[in-house]
Amino acid sequence: MPEVSKMKKPDVKIVLLGDMNVGKTSLLHRYMERKFKETVSTVGGAFFLKQWGPYNISIWDTAGREQFHGLGSMYCRGAAAVILTYDVTNWQSLAELEERFLSLTDTANHDCIYALVGNKADLTDSKAQLCQDSDGLVKDRTECNEECEVPSGCPTPPASPTSLPGVMLRKQVINEDAVTLYGRILRYKGLEEKSSLPAEKMCFETSAKTGYNVDTLFETLFDLVLPSILRKRQENQQSPTVDLEECRMVGSKKGRSGCC
Template sequence: MPEVSKMKKPDVKVVLLGDMNVGKTSLLHRYTERRFKDTISTVGGAFFLKQWGPYNISIWDTAGREQFHGLGSMYCRGAAAVILTYDVTNWQSLAELEERFLSLTDTANHDCIYALVGNKADLTDPTAQLCLDSDVASEERKEERTEPQAPSGCPTPPASPASLSGTPLHKQVTPEDAAALYGRILRYKGLEEKSSLPAHKLCFETSAKTGYNVDALFEALFDLVLPSILRKRNENQESPTVDLEECRGGGSKRARAACC
């Protein structure tokens, strides 16, 4: 029970945005559950809590379908970080971030951090296809004890369409494309590039299927939102919540004491 109560109130909010089928839910499952599994399209939104050291971080997974588009700004309200996700094999998924999703972040915090994440890197990049993050690899080996272990802590991931055909898919979005969009996001937000975090710190390519770069993405973001967490905690300490029940109880006692 103490653990449950500790997780009740998030210190900060992180939101995933992006078109449908780019793998937002799969990224979140890979990070929180240490495994890849087939998912269905998210309806509306889904909420996860992650305990990161002494802090509680809420992660919101949002729907990419057009009919749920209006909910995005509600989910982004008060966000300390937004993960704008696209598919590296689909140029349109990157364009949709600027055309449909960027305006939804207007309700985020003024100092919100924006990360650009190109998922499905295993379909185009042999490095992402063959190697798992070391801790993810350990979890996979525990679950697949019947499979032969590959050397160097990099077991072969589940077969993907690219690996089955033997030919990687064409990569439609390059890191340079993502960096260019990151620059346009800063200008949209009225931020100076010189005083903002550089693109190479906030542009990632990941694979939810193999775990490639997934931990690096979330851990980097959590480090970057730490100042927001500390500021929020300081504000809460300076303006503590008033317990109305205690006030009512104290007031009634004082009233009875003053009564003749």
């Protein structure tokens, strides 16, 4: 395990918010580990560190359960981007974003970017059932399912049923619903739609199971938060921080070399 002093410091933070069972953890595993995992419910929060060019981006996964709700604002503190995630087959999961989770983003950066993501698109859209590998190549879903991992123990039951091959479920949340909510998010934040990122660029539909649109989601956000990273680095150069560990070492050397 690397020493704390040698661990990479993140340049910026991205946070996933949303109700339980919408697939936040599975989205993160799909992007970071290139495979699908049926996961148990997240307790508290967890994060991955992603190197994007010369920059380090921390991606935080948060618990959707009610008992961990209060932790959300802590994880959102200083966030440069928030991914508000819902299940396209569950209308209530979209409503919960506005009712329970939007207020948690009050601790995010004033210029925070918001993305609305409808996961489990493979249950309602045939094109989302096609798997995508790390090179963006499309392959058959049967082949993709061989890569899926199911951990030992009982995973949390999904909020929506599993789709049978060739049988699509009814889609409860259409793209227009997400676009409308995005507009309300901007108004809640006191932002003007004309000067903000357009809804068609910030509303996504994904499938953690097949990888559909997952790379597009994260990499779009990485590009959009680059100005925040550059501004933060410039501020740090203008107001350099003091390395306390280094100061202690220097002080210790001076103490040993001094006269009695």
